[in-house]
Amino acid sequence: MDEVFLLPLFVPLKNKFIKKIPKDAEASNVLVGEVEFLEKPFVAFVRLLQATMLGGVTEVPVPTRFLFILLGPAGKAKSYNEIGRAIATLMVDDLFSDVAYKARDREDLIAGIDEFLDEVIVLPPGEWDPNIRIEPPKKVPSAEKRKSVFSLNEVGQMNGAAGGAGAGGGGGGGGSDDGEMPEVHEIGEELAWTGRFCGGLYLDIKRKLPWFPSDFYEGFHIQSISAILFIYLGCITNAITFGGLLGDATDNYQGVMESFLGTAMAGSMFCLFAGQPLIILSSTGPILIFEKLLFDFSKGNGIDYMEFRLWIGLHSALQCLILVATDASFIIKYITRFTEEGFSTLISFIFIYDAIKKMIGAFKYYPINSDFKPDYVTMYKCECVAPDPANATSFDAPAPVAPNTTNVSLSNALNLTALDWTQLSKKECLKYGGSLVGKSCKFVPDLALMSFILFFGTYSMTLTLKKFKFSRYFPTKVRAFIADFSNVFSILLFCAVDACFGLDTPKLHIPSIIKPTRVDRGWFVFPFGKNPWWVYLASALPALLVTILIFMDQQITAVIVNRKEHKLRKAAGYHLDLFWVGILMAVCSFMGLPWYVAATVISIAHIDSLKMETETSAPGEQPQFLGVREQRVTGIIVFVLTGISVFLAPILKYIPMPVLYGVFLYMGVASLNGIQFWDRCKLFLMPAKHQPDYVFLRHVPLRRIHLFTLVQIVCLAVLWILKSTVAAIIFPVMILALILVRRLLDFVFSQHDLAWIDNIIPEKEKKKEDDKKKKKKGNKGDSSSDEEVGPPPGALRSDSSPNGSDMDRSITLHLKISCPSSPAFNFSRSVCAVPQVKIEMESDYEDSDTEKAPRDMGSETTL
Template identity: 25%
Template sequence: MAATNGPPDDPVSPTAHEPRAPAGERPPSQGPWWKIRLFRGIINDLRRRAPYYGSDWLDAWDYRVVPATVYMYFANILPALAFSLDMFQKTGSNYGVNEVLLASVLGSVVFSLFAAQPLVIVGVTGPITVFNYTVYGIVEGTGVNYIGFMAWIGIWSLVLHWILAVTNSCNWLRWVTRFPCDIFGFYVAFIYLQKGIQLLARLGSASAFYLSVTTALLVFMTAYACGRLGASSLFRNPVRVFLKDYGTPLTLIFFTGFVHFGRMQGVQLERLPTGAAFVPTSGRQWLVNFWDLSVGDIFTALPFAVLLTVLFWFDHNVSSLIAQGSEFPLRKPAGFHWDIFLLGITTGVAGILGLPFPNGLIPQAPFHTQSLCVTKPVEELDDKGEDKSGYTFRATHVVEQRVSNLAQGLMTLGTMTGPLLAVLHLIPQGVLAGLFFVMGVHALEANGITAKLIFLCRDKSLTPANHPLRAIKRRSAVWLFAAAELLGFGATFAITQTVAAVGFPVFILALIPIRAVLLPRIFHRDELALLDGPTASAFTMEGIGGMGRGEQQRQPLWRTR
């Protein structure tokens, strides 16, 4: 959907009565860097968002909140549990199921209640998993208390997050375009696919391996088919809505029981390891003895905290930008500075409790917004404006509220009880691998790199005449830009497979100046305007000073097929 410079005047939206930020209004210029007005961004965020806080709860009286809650519960908790298995094996059993569940609860409760943008799902991500076990590999054998060392990383990171928040650092997001976002999203999607394959590769016996692979593929194909059917013109509307909303959760539940049918119940499958309810995995107390570390070890944690803060600043802000992408007709303003301040709090608290640090999730955050979209069928027209005897679904509005995020967090808290932990223990790792495949493929489908590759591989005669990339005179420019994105992805993915993985956040952040400084020297300005663009609408970017210079509002390329 083409975005506008402000919230659309849609009379069917339940939020049409709400106060709106003036369209096109931008905060005054930040001014020279040495004249930073401290706390200005946080204050503006709170002022802009405060009038909507009441409606954030009242607008939840909508059916879309129910399937969004159910879907996000499964889409958040199951990948996190699979990541917990990874960390359990690679961090000396310091992080397990209960730590990951409580980290997800912490993120969802804090951000649903207090965040300026409650649509962003916060939990345990693939990149933080890589960070955690890479740090463990570095400090292992040095005699340093690993979990205490991670606590100090969280405490230092809390201070750094607060510094970034009060100095209005999120205004730099005006220079973040689709280029770094698509590369990072592509990387996260491949992390999901890689983790799914790794889960299957760890299985022992041949019979367990074959059954797990079969289960993973069946989960992927069934859940993917449900999503496709839900967006198709087949069946009646109630059936399509049901398949779209509940197809994936029901698929996971069914195939968890499927492996107990017939001869399959005799196969010893690897399952998710769980412990006692509300008890840390390693048997320690929840409060970490972080004060026992030496002064030298405390300050050694600072460089790691810098890397973590760089990762979280980019990762969380990109998650928020994509969750508020210009394809979503949002009506309520964003608040990036305040949310970074909150992220510092959750990072510090997670460190003191010995939890993996929660952060904005990709692709769950945009999936959450998408699941809250209310759509209507729109007739398709050909190039001459005539009816093509078909239709597509267009979002009329998004149910912007706080309840779905809070509810899925409370459901996660309930999962830490003994009976539900016993249920989690029944989930075969093949089912988790299948979910990784589903989420990875969905993330790839929605990625701008994929859209460009599809365009380049498409028959020119079958490419729509109004496709944005057809306006580029040099087809080689599309190839070159896609190659640059793939090179950035390849370098990011490669570095995370080495001992230098702890430093990959710096490489990710470097993609922003590469886009701003290097690419304009290679591509013409008009080509970049079509190949790249702002992540979110001008309405969303108002709180951080508007778009970067030369950026235009346009139909997102990742939505163009």
């Protein structure tokens, strides 16, 4: 032992376990042993005034705060060891460790042990094999929740009655207001209505400025590389998809090139200056529908489309700025989980549907020859047959050349009868009026199945590697690295698979020259000269619909991103976000670029790729979610890369489109994780005994949960039908209708049920809080001033009111301890002799008529 204490304090111990210990941790050393010179056990519990390094006493160089020493006569080693294990178990308990820090004497420690025993769970040895290791729970109750349970116990309830009361209230459809309830639905102070001109915008800027430097240096982390590559591929795929659809809808007034430049410009500016840089901007389906209807209307009425669109964009931008100036975003606080989950689930389903739809399209473009038979392989051919000579004419076209000859174009008249039609390619055959004859002409071998392998392989491998962090293979850092770069590894692997087979699968095509898609338009749209003057004023009406669409898409996505489940440290900026969306909308309108708004699925994927977990979890313990790496670097780099992708076209052309469709599918599926609506949908297929232990199942009857879920499913189906028709232009109005539906649910479900499966609407919550405050004032009288000034650390208040919530009171305050001054030892007992301590519980109410009865022997604690 002397050699251990004489070890130099500055010698670093080579122990990997030090990486698992949190910062500023302190050690509790439990030392037990048997010696020959003692006739009875000696016990000491020591708390040092300052944590001190004790050399090699601890396995890792951590300062020691507590020492428990037990020495006894020989022959009782097993008993001493069990006592040491019990003390170690006590010291790792959150509440008892607080007691140990604040205890003044032995009685306080015994009171803490007694409270611990009231909460401990005992497994009978006949029902459980002690040799079986119990996995650490994924989530444990917080100390605050356990303290609230202690408070319930103090007012006369037995251990466990609190949970039963809460469950019973839920089962009955409404318990007491003072019973266990979920946390209050709070959006945050960012959505408070200030009543001043641009008051919300000013406060957003004031809140975000202190975080601005950290938004950059916190982004320099290896995890950011994975997030950049993942979101970049999702953004360019989205830009190409929507750019192509916009080109078809607007006769190429807006195409892929405009989509790329608009995404790069708007996205980078938003991530640089907006209030929530984790949000990713993109074109959305409702905007695409609006653009198509606007183009058709302009074409049918002789109105110049680009100029008309410019004025709509300017009016909409002005309306967005008016909403910012009047703090109109505060209405978002009335959007509860019901609306949030309906909107996010719809967007997730759109991503999943589009990814699968594109793969089905590949099967149609490259169909599988299901009638092929190996015996008829000699008949499996395709030939180009010349047209009828009677109808043959001369074409002024370049002459086709054989594959091995020099590529020379002949512009003179060409006699089709002199062509060797058997040497023409499929494209040339159709160009010169020939026809394809043969059973293989309609089929391209292997491409459909190969595309499906690339599509599903990318999705499944990304999903598998993302869960690799929780596997049993490789060290923790390797598992975390594989999980963080799961999407990158999947994309690279299946790009390599495609290159190895060398099949002509559809590839990513990016424009290589920066110029407008149409040659008759430039990069600036002039506001006057092509339309009548009344068009400039009338455009305010369709702009109002665009404003509603932009406002709802942007703010609902912002609410989803800023959820408390993501544990964001830095304040949100709803007004600042909408301000920049309006400014960018005006800029994009002048340049003839698409309009951009927050993309729900890609934003959620961005957050998922930046999640942080504890690196100090004990071996076998589940890592705890810490929050999200909040910064601006990843978003800025993603959109800068999107802009310079035009120059990376020679490299990006090797990426197969089915691989990117697999990334789309993963984004859609991954964004469904953590959505309570999706969890409740799966309950329809589960027997009651196999249902997970969701907290809302403890408090709300299953039939009420199913009814609430069915209402959401019906609303989601209506939104999907509207999205799939021309009526998609009123999609934002239907999102507002979801808020009305949620209001009507107050007449169907009790507030207790809605508090667990949704959120209580703010007015009702505020009224409920006011009622509670009035009730507390009636009970406490003028005791509020006493609550503001608490006792110093380590002090105990024995005169606390029943409604107090101090930690000392919840553990030790109402305990009266009587110990014999000189306890006798009975050496005939099978375990070491220890003093008997009786603990009596005082009444919670100072009633002199109440008789204090000692607790039974089952509550006696030995130390």
